[in-house]
Structure formats: C-alpha cells, structure tokens
Amino acid sequence: MKRLLILLAVVAMLAAACSSSSDETTTTAASGGSTDETTTTVVEADSELQAQVNACQPDETDGDLNLYNWTEYIPYGSEAEDYGVTDLVAKFEEQYGVKIIQTFYEDNETMLAQIEAGGAPYDLIVPSDYMVSTMADPEVGLLVKFNADAIPNLVNLDPLFDNAPYDPTGEFSVPYQAGTSGFGFAYAALDEAGIDYENGISWGLVFDPEMSAPFTGLISMLNDERETLGAALKYLGYSVNTTDQAELDEATAILKAANDRIAAYDSAAFDDLLMAGETVIGHGWNGGFLGSYDQASTDDYDAYEDFGYAVPQEGGIVWVDLMAVPITAEHPCTAHTFINFILDAENGGDLTNYTYYMSPNLAAYEYIDPEILGDEMVFPSDETMAKLEFIADVGDFSLNYSDAFAVAKG
Amino acid sequence: MTMLDDHPSEEASPELEKKAERAESWRGFFTALPTYVFLIIFFVLPLIIITVISFTERSRTGKPVLGEWTLEWWIKLGDPLVRTVGFRSVWLAFLNTAFSLLLGYPFAYWIATRKSAIMRNFLLVLVLIPFWSNFLVRTYAWRTLLDSNGLITSIGEWTGLWGKMLFTEPAVFLGLLYGYLPFMVLPLYAAIEHLDWNLVEAARDLYAGAWKAFRKVTLPLSMPGIIAGSILVFIPSLGAYVTPDLLGGAKTTLLGNYIVTQFKSGRNWPFGATLSVTILALMMIATIIYFRKGGKTL
Numbered sequence: 001m002k003r004l005l006i007l008l009a010v011v012a013m014l015a016a017a018c019s020s021s022s023d024e025t026t027t028t029a030a031s032g033g034s035t036d037e038t039t040t041t042v043v044e045a046d047s048e049l050q051a052q053v054n055a056c057q058p059d060e061t062d063g064d065l066n067l068y069n070w071t072e073y074i075p076y077g078s079e080a081e082d083y084g085v086t087d088l089v090a091k092f093e094e095q096y097g098v099k100i101i102q103t104f105y106e107d108n109e110t111m112l113a114q115i116e117a118g119g120a121p122y123d124l125i126v127p128s129d130y131m132v133s134t135m136a137d138p139e140v141g142l143l144v145k146f147n148a149d150a151i152p153n154l155v156n157l158d159p160l161f162d163n164a165p166y167d168p169t170g171e172f173s174v175p176y177q178a179g180t181s182g183f184g185f186a187y188a189a190l191d192e193a194g195i196d197y198e199n200g201i202s203w204g205l206v207f208d209p210e211m212s213a214p215f216t217g218l219i220s221m222l223n224d225e226r227e228t229l230g231a232a233l234k235y236l237g238y239s240v241n242t243t244d245q246a247e248l249d250e251a252t253a254i255l256k257a258a259n260d261r262i263a264a265y266d267s268a269a270f271d272d273l274l275m276a277g278e279t280v281i282g283h284g285w286n287g288g289f290l291g292s293y294d295q296a297s298t299d300d301y302d303a304y305e306d307f308g309y310a311v312p313q314e315g316g317i318v319w320v321d322l323m324a325v326p327i328t329a330e331h332p333c334t335a336h337t338f339i340n341f342i343l344d345a346e347n348g349g350d351l352t353n354y355t356y357y358m359s360p361n362l363a364a365y366e367y368i369d370p371e372i373l374g375d376e377m378v379f380p381s382d383e384t385m386a387k388l389e390f391i392a393d394v395g396d397f398s399l400n401y402s403d404a405f406a407v408a409k410g
Numbered sequence: 411m412t413m414l415d416d417h418p419s420e421e422a423s424p425e426l427e428k429k430a431e432r433a434e435s436w437r438g439f440f441t442a443l444p445t446y447v448f449l450i451i452f453f454v455l456p457l458i459i460i461t462v463i464s465f466t467e468r469s470r471t472g473k474p475v476l477g478e479w480t481l482e483w484w485i486k487l488g489d490p491l492v493r494t495v496g497f498r499s500v501w502l503a504f505l506n507t508a509f510s511l512l513l514g515y516p517f518a519y520w521i522a523t524r525k526s527a528i529m530r531n532f533l534l535v536l537v538l539i540p541f542w543s544n545f546l547v548r549t550y551a552w553r554t555l556l557d558s559n560g561l562i563t564s565i566g567e568w569t570g571l572w573g574k575m576l577f578t579e580p581a582v583f584l585g586l587l588y589g590y591l592p593f594m595v596l597p598l599y600a601a602i603e604h605l606d607w608n609l610v611e612a613a614r615d616l617y618a619g620a621w622k623a624f625r626k627v628t629l630p631l632s633m634p635g636i637i638a639g640s641i642l643v644f645i646p647s648l649g650a651y652v653t654p655d656l657l658g659g660a661k662t663t664l665l666g667n668y669i670v671t672q673f674k675s676g677r678n679w680p681f682g683a684t685l686s687v688t689i690l691a692l693m694m695i696a697t698i699i700y701f702r703k704g705g706k707t708l
Contacts, residue, residue, distance in 0.1 A: 109674040112471060139470055217577075223660045225675060263577045264659025278557055278576065395470070402676035406663040407491055 049144055049327060056150040056333035058340065063331035064099040065092075065338055068111060068122040070321070071104045073177070075354040085350045092341050098334055115142050115326045122328050124335040126176050126321050129166040130226075133393040135324070136172040144325045145171040150336040153343035156363035160385075161320065165392050173322035174339050175360035177287075177351065180318050180380060180388060181227055182311035184271065184289035189215065189280035200313040203235035205281055206261065207254050216261045220273050221283040223265035225405035226391050226398075227317060229255060231283060234314045234389075241392040248404050255408040265409070274307065285319075286377055290356040309377040315387030318380075320360065352378075457690065464684035472677025483684040492668075492685075499665040503647035506586045510594040510643045511636065513587070518598035518635075522605075534599065537592050549585060549656045556581050556657065577659035585653040590646060594639040601635025602628075637700060645693055665689065 056062075072079065076089035089100050103122070105111040108131040114120060115135070127135060135142040148154055151174070161175045183201060190197050193214040195205070204211045206219050221228045230240035232251035242248060263279055270284035271292035282289070286309055293303040323339050325332050341347055342361075349367020352359040356372060358379055359365070365373060372378050380388070394401070464483055466474035486492065521533045540548060555562045556576040566572035575581040605628065613623040651666030660667065665685070672682030 107674060109472075109677070116471060116473060134471060137470060220659070223655075259661065262659075262661065265661060266659065276557065276559075398675070398677055402671050402678075403489075403491060406495065406668060406671065409661060409663045 049329060049332065053144050053147050053325065053332045053336070056147050056336045058150050058152055059096070059337055060150065060333040061096050061098050061331075061337055062333040064101055065331060065334045066101050066103070066121055066123045066329075067338070068103050068105065068114070068120075068125045068326075070126060071106060073126065073321075073355060074102075075350060076102075080354065083354050085354045086347075088342075088347055088350060091347070092338060095341070096334070096337060100338075112142075115328055118328055120328065121330040122326055123331045124329070124338060125324055125326050127173075127324060128391075129164070129320050129322065130391045130393045132173045132322050132324060133166040135326070136167060137393075142327055143172045144327060144329065144332065146174065146325055146339070147336060150333065151340045151343065153340045153363075156343050156345060156348070156361050158360045158362050161360050164320070165390055166320075167322070173324045174343070176321045176323050176342065177355055177357040178318065178320040178360055179286045179357045179378075180311050180316060180384075181222065181231075181283065181285050182309060182316050184274050184282045184284055184307060184309045186274065186277075186280045186307055188306065189218070197308065197310070201310050203231055203312045203314050205312075206258050206283070207232060207235045209257070212258065212261050215281055217263050218278075218280045219262050219282070220264045220266050220270050220279045221262050222270065223267045225401045228265070228283065229401060229404060229408070230317050230389075230391065231312075234312070234316055237314070240317055240389045241394055243394050243397045245400065248400060252404040252408045255405075256410060259408065259410055275303075287355055287357040290375070290377055294356065311380060311384055311388065313387075315389065317391055318385070318388035319391065457687075460683040461687050463680055464687050466680050468678050468680050472673075472679050474680050474683070480680075483678075483681045486681060487684060487688060495663050495665055495668050498662065499648055499650075502582075502586070502650070502664065503644050505583065506590060506647040507594075507640050507644045509583075509587055510591050511640060514591055514594035514598055514639065515636070518595045519602055521595075522599050522602040530603075534596075537595050540592065545589060546652060548589075549652055552581075552585050552588070553656055556584075576657065577661065579658065579662075582654050582658035585657040586647055586650055589653060590643045593642040593646070597638040597642065598632065598635040601632040601638075605631050641697060641700070648689065648693075 074088055075083060075085045076087050080087040089102070093099055103120070105114070108128050111125060111127060112131060112135065115122065115125065132143070134140060154174070157175060161178075162170060164170070167173045183205060185197075185201070185205075187197070190201075195201070195211070202208070202211070205215065206212050206221065212219070221231070226240070229248070229251050232255045233240050233242055233247065235254070236247070236250055238244075238247045238251070264273065266273060267284075270279075270282040271288045273279045274282040274289070275292055275296055289307070289309045293307050296303040323342065325335050329335060342351065345361070345363035346367050348359050348361035348364030352364065352368050352372060356378060359368060376384070462476075463474040465479050465481070466476060467478040467480050467482075469475050521530055521537075524530045524533065553576060554560055556574070557563065558574050558576075560574075560576070563572075563574050563576075566575075575584070609631070610623050610627050613627045614620075618626060649666045649669075650664060651670060654660065654662065654664050655667065663671075669682050669685050672678045672685065676682070
C-alpha cells in the first residue's frame, strides 16, 4: 500500500513538474529569457507597445487606467475631504469618462517583482529614482519610453529634474513628487541638551557619541540600508552612493557604535513615535513628519511650535518618485493622459497640498498652500538643495549595503 | 485489560482480516487523497522550486537566472554574518521554547485535571480566544501596552520593578512568549488529558511520593505532548519576523528578517532561497530524528 502511495505521489509530482516547467518557459519568454527566440518575442511585444505609445494623442483615452501607486499618495475619497483638497481620482474619471483602478504597494521591490512577473496589466507605476534606473536598464527593460507629444504639460516641470542620474535622457520617467530625508525633532529636547538648532543641525545628533548621549534610547532611524548608511556616509563626508568598501566599512562602524543609542529602526511610524514622545529625534521623510504635524495641529495647538524638521548641514538624500509606463501596460494612452492631468497646474497644487511633498511642477506653485510653499521643510533652500544627493543604483554593490546594514545592527 | 480491547481483531480469521485491512487502507487512501494533492502542489513543489533557485545566478534585479548554475550562495552560508544571525535566532527560539514549556506545562496540567468537562472546555476556549484576531494586530496592541504611557510600563514604574520595555530585548521575548504559548499548551493538554491516571495511582500505591510519581509516570507519559509543543513553538520562533521588528525596533537582525531582506532591498532571491532551504532541511532532519527516536507514540 505504502509503495503504491509513494508511486502515485511521484507520478503526480512529475506531472506537476512538467506543467510547471512549461509555465516557466512562458514566464521567461515574457520577461526576457536567455535564448534568441525568446529575446525576439520580447523585442516584438515591446516595440508593439512602443508603437502604440508613440501614436497616443493628447487627452486620448484607450480604456480604464490600472494605476499601481504607493499608499496615501493621491487624494481621493474621504481622505481628500479630510485634507480639504479636490478628489483627483474622481476628477479624472469625470473629466475623461474612464475609471481608475487603484492598486497599492509599500515598497519598490514589491512593485518590481509584480511588474517582472507580468501578473497584472498595470498601465502606470510610480517607482522611486533608483528603481527607475534599474527598470529602464536595457538588460532589464521593464519600462517603455513615454511619448512627449501626448503630454503637453511637460513644460510645467522644474528643470531641476532634467539630466537626473536615474534617467539621464529623461525618456522613461516623469517626476510625480519629491522630498528629502532628514531629522524630525522635538525642540524641547534639543533645548534641554543645549543644542543650537537655529543655524542647522548635524547628523552628529545620532553619530557623535557626545552630542548624541542625551538622546540615548530616544532616536529612531529609517529601517532602510541605503538611507541609514547613507546618513552615516554623509556624516563622514562621503557620497551616499559610494562603492568603496573602506568607506562603507567606516560608515558601518559608526552606525554600529550608535546602535545602543537608537531605540528603533522604523520606516513606517517614525512620525508617530516622535509625536507620541517615544523618540525625540526621528530620521525620516519630510512629508511623513509634516503630515503628522499638520494632523496634530488644531485651532488651539500648533504642532510646528513643538516639532521641527531639517536636513542636517552635512547634506542628505533627496528622492523623487516618478511616473512611468511599464511593459505590462494595456492602456498606455490613458496613462499618458493621466500623466498630463497630474502635471496640470491646479491638480499639481492639490497633490502637494495633500502629500506635503515637494512639487516638481513649477506651474502648480500658485495653487499650493502658501504656508507649504514657503516652508523650507517642504521646499528646501537652494543652499540645502546643493548638498543633497539622489540614491543611485549601485548594481551588485547593493548586496554589500544590505550585508553592512545587518552587520551594523549587530 | 485495555491492551486487549485495543486489538479485538487478533482472534479473527487471518483471511477476513486481510480483506478488511485492504478495504480499510483503500478507504484511507481516498480520504487522504485531497490532502496529498494539496500538499504536493503547495508544499513539495514550492520546496523543489526554491531548492533549484538556490543554485542559480542572480539577475540584475535579484531574480534567479535559470540555466546559469552556481554554488556561490551555498558557500556564502559560511559567512560569519550568517553564523552570527543564525546562532542568535536559534538561541532566541530555544529560550522561547524553554520558557513556554515552563509556563505551559503547569497551566496545561491544571486545565487537564479540572473535573468538570465544561470547565475544561471553557478554559481551552480562553486559550484559543487570542487567535480570533490577527497576530499583527495583537502585536501592535502589545506596542501600546509597552510604550511610555502603556499600562505595563505604568505598573512597572508604580511598583518600581521595571521601566519602559518597548524596543528592548525583553519586549521581543515577551511578545514571542505570548504569541506561541498556546501552541505549547494545546498539545500538552491533549497529552495530559489522555493520560491513564490509574498508572499514577498505582505508582502512589507503591509508595512513590507525589514528585516521584510525577517524574516517573506523568512526565514520561506526557513526553509526546512536550515534544510536539516544543517543535510547534521552536520552528515559528526561529523564523519570527514581525515581533522583533515591531516590539524590538528591528534592532537586531534575525533569520526571518535577514531572509526578507534578501528578497526585497537585497535583491538576491537565490541567497534568500538558500537560507530558507537550509532552515527547512535542518528542521526536517530534527523532526525525522524525533519520529525515529520514539515519537511514534504521538
């Protein structure tokens, strides 16, 4: 009996293995396999979509939009009402008579895996800078070149984002929102420790043993190897994109030494921890902090009096999320119309009034709440801007970063 | 007496018995068929797939490249970092298992020895109630209990016994103990409840003290429960991921987090697969040894 069972199991396994291996071939074909035959299929499918894109006209729609975006990154529904901004999803649907099907992701890597697997027909994605350079790489080839003729509002873009390292030719991506990472902090705690923050703060608040001592157990850092090791690299005066192992080792060592003073590595709740008093210094993204400060403020209480945000003087990281058409797109023209819609002055204003992130859309400035626009925490001064770096894709060296982060944590 | 009752067929004719047995085993086979199919598709196959992936080169985006084989990832297992992370995880899982057993045994014993069945069932339901809500939600609840304004912190400060525990190792430990204690209690309860108390009574009749009777009779008889419970607690603790992140502030790298990193920002699926296969293989070997060594009583 047992023998029969085993035999049956083996047969079933073989059958399943056969069918799965044929599946495997189709997936490889779709995502660029190694044999010549499959490569040709990819190029053909690709150029077919490219031809479709190149034929798109301004304001043309070719079906509902499958939007694959970060959570809480576009105002819609009750959230839009809470923030007192226009529901951009409803506005687009009404204006063009198509629906927007929203799907969300929480990190670039999840999105990458989805697009690479080709499981869902997403028309538009919003990857971060370094992810664009990975996806646009000819070897990877997951993005289609957009058609500038179908996006007249491109003229509204800030030239600051031209010739960016993640997309040197600017053919694959259009900026959506941008921001910085730095420290959110409680003024009272810095006052108590006798730290002068009027003329800028330093990454030493976490990495300098002496300066950091009063905040032991009251600091949170991002749980992200490039951001947090990047902060250490900046403190040491190196580039956040270094591929020099000695420099990375040095950064790893000072992060390891600071580990005892750090309460938590948290990329999701750094703002809540600060507001709740669990930390007094938090490493995080400006929009995260400012959104929380704003939500906590009432008619009687101004959270901005108690909490601040600044990019340390040594410089830091600027990031930008970009709109791009992936090779999974089935409605590329609607995607282009949507990009144009986001780049519209008024819509761009509503977007930033909701996200508290920096707008790459210069024309939108007149619609952005003057308080947000005048806020150096959202729109850094030129002087600060000059010291910021984009995170670049460092290729295989990224493995060294993730291992270094594990080593630093001990 | 009971021994004979368990095997009434021993006196039936051999031929009839054979026939009945065959019919029984066919019936058994068809009953188990859906489970076999399910396990092969959703357990055996994925296992084969990740084993294959662990021998492939990684692409620029971290995916496996089928057809380009390498032993690089298996060699990387020898890195000091992997050893440190692995040892730390095993130690934490071991501690959690030991404490679950220390806490769980008296508790399961107490429940199993309640006279009224209603009371026993009621207590069991209480053990199971936490499962009615999601583990992640419960871990967040712990975060509120342990933060500076939390109830547990207030009690600790009021009595002067402990301070804020959130983002410390005791918090991780507490969270794990809380999360996996039911997995220890349930098999222990099953083992103790089915125990033949006549044997304990016999031991007492033969002048064994309460402690000696427990050590010589109750404990060995409940061993299957102890081992089953320990396996059920040890394995998930070894891969614990949410608890160290949320309650420990992600301050130390454990196996679970290390593997997740490989699949996400590390962009190294093959190495993630290698780590997973290694853990699975070690666990499987341990379990097989256990079954060989007399776990048959389970």
